[in-house]
Amino acid sequence: MSSSDPRPAVDDRSPKTYEVRTYGCQMNVHDSERLSGLLEGAGYVRAPEGSDGDADVVVFNTCAVRENADNKLYGNLGRLAPRKTQRPGMQIAVGGCLAQKDRDTIVKKAPWVDVVFGTHNIGKLPVLLERARVQEEAQVEIAESLEAFPSTLPTRRESAYAAWVSISVGCNNTCTFCIVPALRGKEKDRRTGDILAEIEALVAEGVSEITLLGQNVNAYGSDIGDREAFSKLLRACGTSEGLERVRFTSPHPRDFTDDVIAAMAETPNVMPQLHMPLQSGSDTVLKAMRRSYRQERFLGIIEKVRAAMPDAAISTDIIVGFPGETEEDFEQTMHVVREARFTNAFTFQYSKRPGTPAATMENQVPKEVVQARYERLVALQEEISWEENKKQVGRTLDLMVAEGEGRKDGATRRLSGRAPDNRLVHFTAPDQEVRPGDVVTVEITYAAPHHLLAEGAVLNVRPTRAGDAWERRTKETQDKKQGVLLGLPKVGVPEPLPAVTGGCAVD
Secondary structure, three states, X not given: OOOOOOOOOOXXXXXXXXXXXXXXXXXXXXXXXXXXXXXXXXXXXXXXXXXXXXXXEEEEEEOOOOOOHHHHHHHHHHHHHHHHHHOOOOEEEEEXXXXXXXXXXXXXXXXXXXXXXXXXOHHHHHHHHHHHHHHOOOEEEOOOOOOOOHHHOOOOOOOOOEEEEEOEEOOOOOOOOOOHHHHHOOOEEOOHHHHHHHHHHHHHHOOOEEEEEOOOHHHOOOOOOOOOHHHHHHXXXXXXXXXXXXXXXXXXXXXXXXXXXXXXXXXOOEOOEEEOOOEOOOHHHHHHHOOOOOHHHHHHHHHHHHHHOOOOEEEEEEEEOOOOOOHHHHHHHHHHHHHHOOOEEEEEEOOOOOOOHHHHOOOOOOHHHHHHHHHHHHHHHHHHHHHHHHOOOOOEEEEEEOOOOOOOHHXXXXXXXXXXXXXXXXXXXXXXXXXXXXXXXXXXXXEOOOOEEEOOOOOEEEOOHHHHHHHHHHHHHHHHHHOOOXXXXXXXXXXXXXXXXXXXXXX
């Protein structure tokens, strides 16, 4: 380049940036943490927030369960195509469940994609990127079985104070609406010792809340024929000094046994929160779904949980309009919702998923009927959620301060946190510094269907090792970005803004 060349010099020694876009379930979120860790271990650095495709490597971690998942993927890939043309060396990778399902189709429809990898070989991503760069052609590698348990891979965790801990992968169920077993494979359990070792390592780093993660988490132990393995694991978590909160997701009613309820009730750091997927309240529909429980069994579990933990918050998943669902079937679902009194419910309108038995079933329910039923169900659950939340008014709760949970916190001068039962609470920011991961004690003054408010003064602030961990991570991030330390950001009442001296002001 001549001295008169107007183009800026490019420092090829600067590290390449990456961006991971995640769709779908908590398993995908955890896998994305692993993908980020692998890329950083290979020398990449995370692109700044809001880079929106400006990274050197963009990874899509896809879902095949959500409606129109493939259309969304190809739409996003299409938007990146001109950007890739303008940026020589930029790479695009597609992984996750849709990649496992569609395989070569992705490269045919989007030939500018560099790497396609499946759910079983996420550890190969850096190698595949390098191979695509050297060979200058797309690399498609889909393993048919798990090559390495995900938790053995490097990770870049999104939170300094809370962490996912995977205890199993895959699923042995054959629900007719779900394609996950075909994409994630048969259930494979992780060794208990490895799980507990990871938990202890996380606690040593400052993590104070963990969520045990599995496609069918409470079936843990099926590999070794120990039906009480999951309850034993919960009790073992209770012996970890410094671990304040333990949660798990998602269980299956078929495997939810009395010993698990007892372990939850008797282990202080296992939180009084349960997500128990219902899917339908009709025995006829449950049979068509190949769900191995019926309404009576499901309500019996709820009754036992409430007897052991009266303050437990129970949430669920419900599908409306499954093929063949009649008005009477739907009323059975409404009956279970009234009886169970869920804290909240994730409700879905049934839509066909290619590759599932339900997609070819007769008596598909008309869209307008599904929509009308869905609206009735949502209205009922909103009413129940609000009534249940109102029971919290006047209670004194310990909240773990959260990061990024309250979208309006800046405008309202509030902070947000999670109660032991995982309810979201917005509270008045105290004068003293409060960090994500710290614990505050508040009194609930108001309830909405999906959150609680504590509008009075904070009763107590307890700094924690988790808050220290968040502070360390924040400092390290700033040092990397700025090269020098300009001071830690504080969580609490913001400093007054300077007076506007010119230009436009917003009322």
